[in-house]
Amino acid sequence: MSNTKRFTISGIIVVILLLIPVVVSRTDLMTWLTFTLLYIALSQSWNLIGGYAGQQNLGHAAFFGIGALLVRTLWLYGTPLPLALVAGALAAMIFALIIGFPAFRLKGVYFIIGTLVLAEILKIIFDTILPHASVLPSKLLNDYSLTPRYYLSLVIALLAVGLVYGISRSKLGLGLMSIREDEDAAEAAGVDTLKYKLTAFLISTGLAGLAGGVYAYFAAAVLPGHMFAAEWTFDAVIIVFVGGVGTIIGPIIGSIFFVLLQQLLNLFLPAGTHVLVFGILFIFVVLYLPGGLVGLIHKLKKNAS
Protein backbone atom coordinates (compact mmCIF):
# COMPACT_ATOMS: atom_id res chain seq x y z
CA MET A 1 0.00 0.00 0.00
CA SER A 2 1.39 3.42 -0.92
CA ASN A 3 1.82 6.10 1.73
CA THR A 4 -0.82 8.36 0.22
CA LYS A 5 -3.35 5.55 0.17
CA ARG A 6 -2.48 4.61 3.73
CA PHE A 7 -2.91 8.19 4.95
CA THR A 8 -6.20 8.60 3.09
CA ILE A 9 -7.63 5.44 4.63
CA SER A 10 -6.39 6.43 8.11
CA GLY A 11 -7.96 9.89 7.64
CA ILE A 12 -11.33 8.45 6.65
CA ILE A 13 -11.31 6.07 9.64
CA VAL A 14 -10.51 8.96 12.02
CA VAL A 15 -13.37 11.05 10.60
CA ILE A 16 -15.79 8.14 11.01
CA LEU A 17 -14.57 7.63 14.58
CA LEU A 18 -15.09 11.35 15.29
CA LEU A 19 -18.68 11.20 13.98
CA ILE A 20 -19.74 8.03 15.81
CA PRO A 21 -21.10 9.71 18.98
CA VAL A 22 -23.29 11.94 16.81
CA VAL A 23 -24.92 8.93 15.16
CA VAL A 24 -24.79 6.22 17.80
CA SER A 25 -26.90 6.65 20.92
CA ARG A 26 -26.97 3.09 22.31
CA THR A 27 -24.97 3.17 25.55
CA ASP A 28 -23.86 -0.48 25.32
CA LEU A 29 -22.37 0.12 21.90
CA MET A 30 -20.68 3.34 23.02
CA THR A 31 -19.23 1.51 26.03
CA TRP A 32 -17.77 -1.21 23.82
CA LEU A 33 -16.29 1.33 21.42
CA THR A 34 -14.79 3.31 24.30
CA PHE A 35 -13.26 0.12 25.68
CA THR A 36 -11.95 -0.89 22.26
CA LEU A 37 -10.16 2.46 21.97
CA LEU A 38 -8.86 2.16 25.53
CA TYR A 39 -7.52 -1.31 24.71
CA ILE A 40 -5.92 -0.02 21.50
CA ALA A 41 -4.01 2.57 23.55
CA LEU A 42 -3.03 0.07 26.25
CA SER A 43 -2.02 -2.76 23.91
CA GLN A 44 -0.13 -0.42 21.58
CA SER A 45 1.81 0.90 24.57
CA TRP A 46 2.74 -2.68 25.50
CA ASN A 47 3.56 -3.44 21.87
CA LEU A 48 6.33 -0.80 21.93
CA ILE A 49 8.28 -2.39 24.77
CA GLY A 50 7.16 -6.02 24.28
CA GLY A 51 6.72 -6.19 20.52
CA TYR A 52 9.30 -3.79 19.12
CA ALA A 53 11.96 -3.80 21.83
CA GLY A 54 11.31 -7.46 22.74
CA GLN A 55 11.21 -6.83 26.51
CA GLN A 56 8.26 -8.90 27.77
CA ASN A 57 7.14 -6.58 30.54
CA LEU A 58 4.44 -8.35 32.57
CA GLY A 59 4.16 -5.46 35.01
CA HIS A 60 2.26 -3.20 32.66
CA ALA A 61 -0.73 -3.09 35.06
CA ALA A 62 1.47 -1.25 37.57
CA PHE A 63 1.84 1.74 35.23
CA PHE A 64 -1.79 1.62 34.13
CA GLY A 65 -2.74 1.53 37.83
CA ILE A 66 -0.46 4.40 38.87
CA GLY A 67 -1.88 6.55 36.07
CA ALA A 68 -5.46 5.53 36.91
CA LEU A 69 -5.20 6.09 40.65
CA LEU A 70 -3.43 9.45 40.40
CA VAL A 71 -5.74 10.81 37.67
CA ARG A 72 -8.81 9.62 39.59
CA THR A 73 -7.63 11.23 42.83
CA LEU A 74 -6.52 14.54 41.28
CA TRP A 75 -9.64 14.79 39.12
CA LEU A 76 -12.02 14.09 42.00
CA TYR A 77 -10.21 16.72 44.10
CA GLY A 78 -10.93 19.28 41.40
CA THR A 79 -7.82 19.26 39.18
CA PRO A 80 -8.69 19.89 35.51
CA LEU A 81 -8.73 16.54 33.69
CA PRO A 82 -5.97 17.33 31.11
CA LEU A 83 -3.63 18.38 33.90
CA ALA A 84 -4.49 15.25 35.90
CA LEU A 85 -3.77 13.09 32.82
CA VAL A 86 -0.34 14.67 32.33
CA ALA A 87 0.41 14.08 36.00
CA GLY A 88 -0.72 10.45 35.70
CA ALA A 89 1.52 9.80 32.70
CA LEU A 90 4.48 11.50 34.40
CA ALA A 91 3.98 9.49 37.60
CA ALA A 92 3.97 6.24 35.61
CA MET A 93 7.17 7.32 33.81
CA ILE A 94 8.93 8.34 37.02
CA PHE A 95 8.10 4.95 38.52
CA ALA A 96 9.40 3.31 35.33
CA LEU A 97 12.65 5.23 35.63
CA ILE A 98 13.11 4.12 39.24
CA ILE A 99 12.49 0.44 38.58
CA GLY A 100 13.91 0.42 35.04
CA PHE A 101 17.56 0.39 36.05
CA PRO A 102 17.32 -2.64 38.34
CA ALA A 103 14.69 -4.38 36.16
CA PHE A 104 16.80 -4.23 32.99
CA ARG A 105 19.69 -5.85 34.83
CA LEU A 106 17.44 -8.92 34.70
CA LYS A 107 17.40 -10.78 31.41
CA GLY A 108 14.87 -13.02 29.73
CA VAL A 109 12.54 -14.92 32.02
CA TYR A 110 13.88 -13.11 35.12
CA PHE A 111 12.80 -9.76 33.70
CA ILE A 112 9.35 -11.22 32.96
CA ILE A 113 8.92 -12.63 36.48
CA GLY A 114 10.39 -9.53 38.12
CA THR A 115 7.97 -7.14 36.42
CA LEU A 116 4.99 -9.45 37.09
CA VAL A 117 5.83 -9.61 40.80
CA LEU A 118 6.24 -5.84 40.95
CA ALA A 119 2.70 -5.21 39.66
CA GLU A 120 1.25 -7.82 42.02
CA ILE A 121 2.97 -6.17 44.98
CA LEU A 122 1.39 -2.83 44.07
CA LYS A 123 -2.03 -4.48 43.73
CA ILE A 124 -1.74 -6.04 47.19
CA ILE A 125 -0.58 -2.74 48.68
CA PHE A 126 -3.52 -0.78 47.25
CA ASP A 127 -6.02 -3.55 48.06
CA THR A 128 -4.85 -3.20 51.66
CA ILE A 129 -4.53 0.56 52.15
CA LEU A 130 -7.51 1.54 49.94
CA PRO A 131 -10.00 -1.30 50.41
CA HIS A 132 -13.09 0.75 49.53
CA ALA A 133 -14.44 1.42 46.06
CA SER A 134 -13.99 4.90 44.64
CA VAL A 135 -17.45 6.02 43.53
CA LEU A 136 -18.11 9.18 41.56
CA PRO A 137 -19.93 11.81 43.66
CA SER A 138 -23.65 12.17 42.83
CA LYS A 139 -23.15 15.48 41.02
CA LEU A 140 -20.77 13.85 38.53
CA LEU A 141 -22.92 10.71 38.30
CA ASN A 142 -26.01 12.73 37.37
CA ASP A 143 -24.12 14.49 34.58
CA TYR A 144 -22.38 11.27 33.44
CA SER A 145 -22.17 11.04 29.65
CA LEU A 146 -20.27 8.52 27.56
CA THR A 147 -19.49 10.99 24.78
CA PRO A 148 -16.54 12.79 26.46
CA ARG A 149 -15.24 9.39 27.67
CA TYR A 150 -15.37 8.13 24.12
CA TYR A 151 -13.55 11.16 22.76
CA LEU A 152 -10.85 10.96 25.42
CA SER A 153 -10.22 7.29 24.61
CA LEU A 154 -10.08 8.22 20.94
CA VAL A 155 -7.48 10.94 21.55
CA ILE A 156 -5.29 8.68 23.67
CA ALA A 157 -5.66 5.77 21.21
CA LEU A 158 -4.67 8.03 18.29
CA LEU A 159 -1.74 9.36 20.31
CA ALA A 160 -0.54 5.82 21.10
CA VAL A 161 -0.92 4.55 17.54
CA GLY A 162 0.67 7.68 16.03
CA LEU A 163 3.59 7.67 18.44
CA VAL A 164 4.39 3.97 18.05
CA TYR A 165 3.98 4.25 14.27
CA GLY A 166 6.42 7.16 14.15
CA ILE A 167 8.92 5.34 16.35
CA SER A 168 8.65 2.11 14.33
CA ARG A 169 9.82 3.95 11.23
CA SER A 170 12.58 5.94 12.92
CA LYS A 171 16.17 5.31 13.91
CA LEU A 172 14.93 4.59 17.44
CA GLY A 173 12.58 1.91 16.10
CA LEU A 174 15.37 0.18 14.19
CA GLY A 175 17.54 0.22 17.31
CA LEU A 176 14.72 -1.28 19.41
CA MET A 177 14.13 -4.05 16.88
CA SER A 178 17.86 -4.82 16.79
CA ILE A 179 17.76 -5.22 20.60
CA ARG A 180 14.78 -7.56 20.26
CA GLU A 181 16.56 -9.67 17.65
CA ASP A 182 19.88 -9.98 19.46
CA GLU A 183 21.02 -7.79 22.32
CA ASP A 184 24.72 -8.71 22.08
CA ALA A 185 24.80 -8.11 18.34
CA ALA A 186 23.05 -4.76 18.87
CA GLU A 187 25.71 -3.73 21.41
CA ALA A 188 28.45 -4.87 19.04
CA ALA A 189 26.91 -2.70 16.30
CA GLY A 190 27.07 0.37 18.55
CA VAL A 191 23.56 0.40 20.08
CA ASP A 192 23.48 1.61 23.70
CA THR A 193 21.02 -1.14 24.61
CA LEU A 194 20.29 -0.03 28.18
CA LYS A 195 19.59 3.55 27.10
CA TYR A 196 17.21 2.56 24.31
CA LYS A 197 15.42 -0.09 26.38
CA LEU A 198 14.84 2.57 29.04
CA THR A 199 13.65 5.07 26.41
CA ALA A 200 11.12 2.58 25.04
CA PHE A 201 10.09 1.66 28.59
CA LEU A 202 9.44 5.32 29.50
CA ILE A 203 7.33 6.02 26.40
CA SER A 204 5.47 2.73 26.84
CA THR A 205 4.71 3.31 30.52
CA GLY A 206 3.74 6.95 29.91
CA LEU A 207 1.12 5.77 27.41
CA ALA A 208 -0.02 3.07 29.85
CA GLY A 209 -0.44 5.78 32.50
CA LEU A 210 -2.58 7.79 30.08
CA ALA A 211 -4.70 4.72 29.32
CA GLY A 212 -5.14 4.28 33.06
CA GLY A 213 -6.24 7.91 33.26
CA VAL A 214 -8.91 7.27 30.64
CA TYR A 215 -10.19 4.36 32.72
CA ALA A 216 -10.18 6.55 35.85
CA TYR A 217 -12.35 9.07 34.03
CA PHE A 218 -14.62 6.34 32.63
CA ALA A 219 -15.35 4.20 35.68
CA ALA A 220 -18.39 5.16 37.77
CA ALA A 221 -17.15 3.01 40.62
CA VAL A 222 -13.88 1.11 40.94
CA LEU A 223 -11.79 -0.60 43.61
CA PRO A 224 -8.32 1.04 43.64
CA GLY A 225 -6.74 -2.42 43.74
CA HIS A 226 -8.57 -3.34 40.54
CA MET A 227 -6.67 -0.60 38.70
CA PHE A 228 -3.52 -2.69 39.32
CA ALA A 229 -5.13 -6.04 38.43
CA ALA A 230 -3.00 -8.41 36.35
CA GLU A 231 -5.74 -8.62 33.72
CA TRP A 232 -4.77 -5.16 32.40
CA THR A 233 -1.37 -6.60 31.57
CA PHE A 234 -2.65 -9.91 30.23
CA ASP A 235 -5.46 -8.38 28.18
CA ALA A 236 -2.87 -6.14 26.51
CA VAL A 237 -0.42 -9.01 25.93
CA ILE A 238 -3.14 -11.30 24.52
CA ILE A 239 -4.42 -8.52 22.24
CA VAL A 240 -0.92 -7.82 20.91
CA PHE A 241 -0.10 -11.47 20.24
CA VAL A 242 -3.50 -12.35 18.79
CA GLY A 243 -3.47 -9.22 16.61
CA GLY A 244 0.16 -9.40 15.52
CA VAL A 245 3.14 -8.65 17.75
CA GLY A 246 5.56 -5.95 16.60
CA THR A 247 3.16 -4.48 14.03
CA ILE A 248 1.15 -1.23 14.18
CA ILE A 249 -2.10 -2.71 12.90
CA GLY A 250 -1.91 -5.83 15.11
CA PRO A 251 -2.98 -4.23 18.41
CA ILE A 252 -5.80 -2.38 16.58
CA ILE A 253 -7.24 -5.53 15.00
CA GLY A 254 -6.54 -7.44 18.22
CA SER A 255 -8.47 -4.91 20.34
CA ILE A 256 -11.53 -4.98 18.07
CA PHE A 257 -11.45 -8.78 18.02
CA PHE A 258 -10.92 -8.97 21.78
CA VAL A 259 -13.83 -6.69 22.75
CA LEU A 260 -16.19 -8.29 20.22
CA LEU A 261 -15.37 -11.83 21.36
CA GLN A 262 -15.52 -10.78 25.01
CA GLN A 263 -19.06 -9.42 24.59
CA LEU A 264 -20.12 -12.44 22.56
CA LEU A 265 -18.78 -14.87 25.15
CA ASN A 266 -20.44 -12.92 27.96
CA LEU A 267 -23.78 -13.54 26.26
CA PHE A 268 -23.40 -17.32 26.38
CA LEU A 269 -20.95 -18.11 29.17
CA PRO A 270 -20.95 -17.21 32.87
CA ALA A 271 -19.24 -13.84 33.47
CA GLY A 272 -15.46 -14.05 33.59
CA THR A 273 -15.11 -17.33 31.67
CA HIS A 274 -13.96 -15.36 28.62
CA VAL A 275 -10.55 -15.28 30.34
CA LEU A 276 -10.30 -19.05 29.90
CA VAL A 277 -11.14 -18.82 26.20
CA PHE A 278 -8.61 -16.03 25.65
CA GLY A 279 -5.96 -18.01 27.50
CA ILE A 280 -6.44 -20.98 25.20
CA LEU A 281 -6.56 -18.70 22.16
CA PHE A 282 -3.30 -17.08 23.26
CA ILE A 283 -1.52 -20.43 23.54
CA PHE A 284 -2.88 -21.46 20.15
CA VAL A 285 -1.67 -18.24 18.48
CA VAL A 286 1.80 -18.39 20.04
CA LEU A 287 2.22 -22.04 18.97
CA TYR A 288 0.62 -22.09 15.53
CA LEU A 289 0.20 -18.51 14.35
CA PRO A 290 3.20 -16.47 15.52
CA GLY A 291 2.25 -13.55 13.25
CA GLY A 292 -1.23 -13.30 14.78
CA LEU A 293 -4.24 -12.16 12.77
CA VAL A 294 -2.06 -9.73 10.76
CA GLY A 295 0.23 -12.60 9.79
CA LEU A 296 -2.78 -14.73 8.87
CA ILE A 297 -4.18 -11.97 6.62
CA HIS A 298 -0.79 -11.61 4.87
CA LYS A 299 -0.63 -15.37 4.37
CA LEU A 300 -4.14 -15.54 2.89
CA LYS A 301 -3.38 -12.58 0.61
CA LYS A 302 -0.20 -14.31 -0.60
CA ASN A 303 -2.03 -17.55 -1.30
CA ALA A 304 -4.81 -15.71 -3.13
CA SER A 305 -2.46 -13.85 -5.47
Next chain:
Amino acid sequence: MLLDVKHITKAFGGLVAVQDLAFTVEAGEVIGLIGPNGSGKTTSFHLISGFLTPDQGEIEFDGHRITGLKPHKVCQGGLARTFQLTKPFAELSAAQNVMVGGLYGDTTGQTTRQAVKESEEILEFVGLGGRGDTPAEAFGTVGRKRIEIARALATKPKMLLLDEMMSGLTRTEMAEALALVRAIRDSGVTLIVVEHVMKAILEISDRLIVLHHGEKIAEGIPAEVLKNQAVIEAYLGE
Protein backbone atom coordinates in the same frame (compact mmCIF):
# COMPACT_ATOMS: atom_id res chain seq x y z
CA MET B 1 50.31 1.56 17.33
CA LEU B 2 46.58 0.99 17.02
CA LEU B 3 45.93 -1.62 19.69
CA ASP B 4 47.93 -2.18 22.83
CA VAL B 5 46.93 -5.12 24.99
CA LYS B 6 48.78 -4.75 28.27
CA HIS B 7 49.06 -7.93 30.30
CA ILE B 8 45.39 -8.78 30.64
CA THR B 9 44.15 -11.67 32.76
CA LYS B 10 40.65 -13.11 32.99
CA ALA B 11 39.53 -15.98 35.21
CA PHE B 12 36.15 -17.67 35.50
CA GLY B 13 36.09 -19.07 39.01
CA GLY B 14 39.21 -21.22 39.20
CA LEU B 15 39.71 -21.42 35.46
CA VAL B 16 42.13 -18.87 34.07
CA ALA B 17 40.93 -18.31 30.49
CA VAL B 18 43.44 -15.63 29.57
CA GLN B 19 46.69 -15.18 31.48
CA ASP B 20 48.92 -12.13 31.32
CA LEU B 21 48.28 -11.65 27.60
CA ALA B 22 50.23 -8.81 25.98
CA PHE B 23 50.59 -7.85 22.35
CA THR B 24 50.38 -4.84 20.08
CA VAL B 25 48.92 -4.31 16.63
CA GLU B 26 50.02 -1.67 14.13
CA ALA B 27 47.57 0.02 11.78
CA GLY B 28 47.23 -1.89 8.52
CA GLU B 29 48.29 -5.27 9.86
CA VAL B 30 46.41 -8.55 9.60
CA ILE B 31 46.97 -10.54 12.78
CA GLY B 32 46.09 -14.21 13.00
CA LEU B 33 45.11 -15.34 16.49
CA ILE B 34 45.44 -19.12 16.69
CA GLY B 35 45.56 -21.89 19.22
CA PRO B 36 43.89 -25.19 20.10
CA ASN B 37 40.28 -25.32 21.35
CA GLY B 38 39.86 -23.60 24.69
CA SER B 39 43.10 -21.68 24.39
CA GLY B 40 41.41 -18.32 25.06
CA LYS B 41 40.97 -16.88 21.58
CA THR B 42 37.28 -16.02 21.85
CA THR B 43 37.70 -14.85 25.45
CA SER B 44 40.41 -12.47 24.19
CA PHE B 45 37.96 -11.11 21.62
CA HIS B 46 35.32 -10.65 24.33
CA LEU B 47 37.86 -8.79 26.47
CA ILE B 48 39.03 -6.47 23.69
CA SER B 49 35.49 -5.72 22.44
CA GLY B 50 34.12 -4.94 25.92
CA PHE B 51 31.85 -7.96 26.39
CA LEU B 52 34.11 -8.99 29.26
CA THR B 53 36.24 -6.86 31.57
CA PRO B 54 39.75 -8.10 32.40
CA ASP B 55 40.51 -8.87 36.04
CA GLN B 56 43.93 -7.32 35.56
CA GLY B 57 45.67 -5.34 32.86
CA GLU B 58 44.69 -2.58 30.48
CA ILE B 59 43.70 -2.29 26.84
CA GLU B 60 44.43 0.80 24.78
CA PHE B 61 42.92 1.42 21.37
CA ASP B 62 43.79 4.33 19.10
CA GLY B 63 45.42 6.15 22.00
CA HIS B 64 42.49 5.73 24.40
CA ARG B 65 42.08 3.39 27.32
CA ILE B 66 39.10 1.14 26.54
CA THR B 67 39.30 -1.24 29.51
CA GLY B 68 35.84 -1.60 31.09
CA LEU B 69 34.01 0.34 28.36
CA LYS B 70 30.70 -1.12 27.25
CA PRO B 71 30.72 -2.89 23.85
CA HIS B 72 28.76 -0.13 22.09
CA LYS B 73 31.32 2.44 23.24
CA VAL B 74 34.19 0.28 22.00
CA CYS B 75 32.37 -0.10 18.68
CA GLN B 76 31.73 3.63 18.38
CA GLY B 77 35.44 4.17 19.11
CA GLY B 78 36.28 2.32 15.90
CA LEU B 79 36.75 -1.28 17.04
CA ALA B 80 34.12 -3.62 15.58
CA ARG B 81 33.69 -7.39 15.83
CA THR B 82 31.80 -10.36 14.48
CA PHE B 83 30.65 -13.44 16.40
CA GLN B 84 31.79 -17.05 16.07
CA LEU B 85 28.15 -18.15 15.94
CA THR B 86 26.63 -15.49 13.73
CA LYS B 87 24.07 -13.22 15.35
CA PRO B 88 22.14 -11.56 12.54
CA PHE B 89 18.97 -9.60 13.38
CA ALA B 90 16.92 -12.49 11.97
CA GLU B 91 13.59 -10.79 11.25
CA LEU B 92 15.16 -7.61 9.88
CA SER B 93 16.19 -7.29 6.26
CA ALA B 94 19.85 -7.51 5.28
CA ALA B 95 19.81 -3.75 4.59
CA GLN B 96 18.30 -3.00 8.01
CA ASN B 97 20.96 -5.17 9.64
CA VAL B 98 23.65 -3.04 8.03
CA MET B 99 21.79 0.22 8.76
CA VAL B 100 21.92 -0.49 12.50
CA GLY B 101 25.70 -0.40 12.25
CA GLY B 102 25.61 2.77 10.17
CA LEU B 103 23.14 4.66 12.33
CA TYR B 104 24.45 3.60 15.75
CA GLY B 105 28.06 2.49 15.36
CA ASP B 106 29.26 5.22 13.00
CA THR B 107 29.49 8.37 15.09
CA THR B 108 29.53 10.83 12.19
CA GLY B 109 25.75 11.13 12.52
CA GLN B 110 24.37 9.59 9.33
CA THR B 111 20.85 10.41 8.27
CA THR B 112 18.51 7.49 7.59
CA ARG B 113 18.70 8.27 3.88
CA GLN B 114 22.51 8.10 3.93
CA ALA B 115 22.38 4.88 5.93
CA VAL B 116 20.07 3.30 3.34
CA LYS B 117 22.40 4.26 0.50
CA GLU B 118 25.47 3.12 2.36
CA SER B 119 23.92 -0.21 3.30
CA GLU B 120 23.47 -0.91 -0.42
CA GLU B 121 27.14 -0.11 -1.11
CA ILE B 122 28.41 -2.22 1.77
CA LEU B 123 26.20 -5.19 0.85
CA GLU B 124 27.58 -4.91 -2.67
CA PHE B 125 31.11 -4.88 -1.22
CA VAL B 126 30.58 -8.12 0.75
CA GLY B 127 28.97 -9.81 -2.26
CA LEU B 128 25.30 -9.48 -1.33
CA GLY B 129 24.43 -6.71 -3.78
CA GLY B 130 20.74 -6.45 -4.63
CA ARG B 131 19.64 -8.68 -1.75
CA GLY B 132 19.08 -5.91 0.79
CA ASP B 133 15.34 -6.51 1.13
CA THR B 134 15.69 -10.20 2.01
CA PRO B 135 15.23 -10.99 5.72
CA ALA B 136 18.48 -12.09 7.36
CA GLU B 137 16.90 -15.38 8.46
CA ALA B 138 16.44 -16.37 4.80
CA PHE B 139 20.23 -16.45 4.23
CA GLY B 140 22.43 -19.53 4.67
CA THR B 141 25.62 -19.71 6.71
CA VAL B 142 27.73 -17.83 4.17
CA GLY B 143 25.15 -15.08 3.72
CA ARG B 144 24.74 -14.62 7.46
CA LYS B 145 28.48 -14.32 7.97
CA ARG B 146 28.59 -11.70 5.23
CA ILE B 147 25.68 -9.75 6.69
CA GLU B 148 27.49 -9.73 9.99
CA ILE B 149 30.69 -8.44 8.37
CA ALA B 150 28.68 -5.81 6.47
CA ARG B 151 27.02 -4.68 9.71
CA ALA B 152 30.44 -4.37 11.36
CA LEU B 153 31.89 -2.48 8.37
CA ALA B 154 28.97 -0.04 8.44
CA THR B 155 30.21 1.18 11.83
CA LYS B 156 33.33 2.49 10.00
CA PRO B 157 35.85 0.57 12.09
CA LYS B 158 39.56 1.24 12.21
CA MET B 159 39.95 -2.33 13.39
CA LEU B 160 37.79 -5.40 12.88
CA LEU B 161 37.88 -8.59 14.93
CA LEU B 162 36.76 -11.54 12.81
CA ASP B 163 35.81 -14.63 14.82
CA GLU B 164 35.99 -17.85 12.77
CA MET B 165 34.46 -16.63 9.56
CA MET B 166 35.87 -19.61 7.63
CA SER B 167 34.39 -22.43 9.72
CA GLY B 168 31.80 -24.49 7.90
CA LEU B 169 32.65 -23.10 4.47
CA THR B 170 33.39 -25.15 1.34
CA ARG B 171 36.66 -24.73 -0.55
CA THR B 172 35.15 -22.26 -3.04
CA GLU B 173 33.37 -20.30 -0.33
CA MET B 174 36.63 -20.12 1.58
CA ALA B 175 38.46 -18.67 -1.41
CA GLU B 176 35.77 -16.02 -1.69
CA ALA B 177 35.96 -15.31 2.04
CA LEU B 178 39.75 -14.88 1.78
CA ALA B 179 39.26 -12.44 -1.08
CA LEU B 180 36.82 -10.50 1.07
CA VAL B 181 39.27 -10.34 3.98
CA ARG B 182 41.95 -8.99 1.61
CA ALA B 183 39.51 -6.43 0.24
CA ILE B 184 38.69 -5.28 3.79
CA ARG B 185 42.42 -4.97 4.56
CA ASP B 186 42.98 -3.04 1.33
CA SER B 187 40.19 -0.63 2.29
CA GLY B 188 42.39 0.36 5.24
CA VAL B 189 40.88 -1.68 8.09
CA THR B 190 43.25 -3.41 10.49
CA LEU B 191 42.25 -7.00 11.21
CA ILE B 192 42.59 -9.57 13.94
CA VAL B 193 41.39 -12.92 12.70
CA VAL B 194 40.60 -15.94 14.85
CA GLU B 195 40.58 -19.04 12.73
CA HIS B 196 40.80 -22.78 12.98
CA VAL B 197 41.40 -23.34 9.28
CA MET B 198 45.21 -23.19 9.26
CA LYS B 199 45.60 -22.86 5.50
CA ALA B 200 43.36 -19.80 5.47
CA ILE B 201 45.10 -18.06 8.32
CA LEU B 202 48.57 -18.66 6.89
CA GLU B 203 47.51 -17.07 3.62
CA ILE B 204 46.18 -13.83 5.03
CA SER B 205 48.12 -13.12 8.22
CA ASP B 206 51.10 -10.80 8.40
CA ARG B 207 51.79 -12.01 11.89
CA LEU B 208 50.57 -14.86 14.08
CA ILE B 209 49.89 -14.89 17.80
CA VAL B 210 49.59 -18.39 19.29
CA LEU B 211 47.63 -18.99 22.49
CA HIS B 212 47.73 -22.12 24.62
CA HIS B 213 45.88 -22.49 27.95
CA GLY B 214 45.24 -18.75 27.89
CA GLU B 215 48.88 -17.78 27.52
CA LYS B 216 50.77 -16.46 24.53
CA ILE B 217 53.32 -19.09 23.60
CA ALA B 218 54.59 -17.66 20.31
CA GLU B 219 54.39 -14.61 18.10
CA GLY B 220 55.89 -13.74 14.75
CA ILE B 221 55.68 -14.22 11.00
CA PRO B 222 53.75 -17.40 10.06
CA ALA B 223 56.65 -19.42 8.63
CA GLU B 224 58.75 -18.99 11.78
CA VAL B 225 55.93 -19.53 14.23
CA LEU B 226 55.02 -22.87 12.68
CA LYS B 227 58.58 -24.15 13.26
CA ASN B 228 58.40 -23.15 16.92
CA GLN B 229 58.71 -26.24 19.14
CA ALA B 230 56.16 -24.98 21.71
CA VAL B 231 53.57 -24.41 18.98
CA ILE B 232 54.06 -27.88 17.53
CA GLU B 233 53.68 -29.40 20.98
CA ALA B 234 50.56 -27.37 21.71
CA TYR B 235 48.88 -28.65 18.60
CA LEU B 236 50.20 -32.20 18.41
CA GLY B 237 50.93 -32.97 22.04
CA GLU B 238 54.35 -33.71 23.43
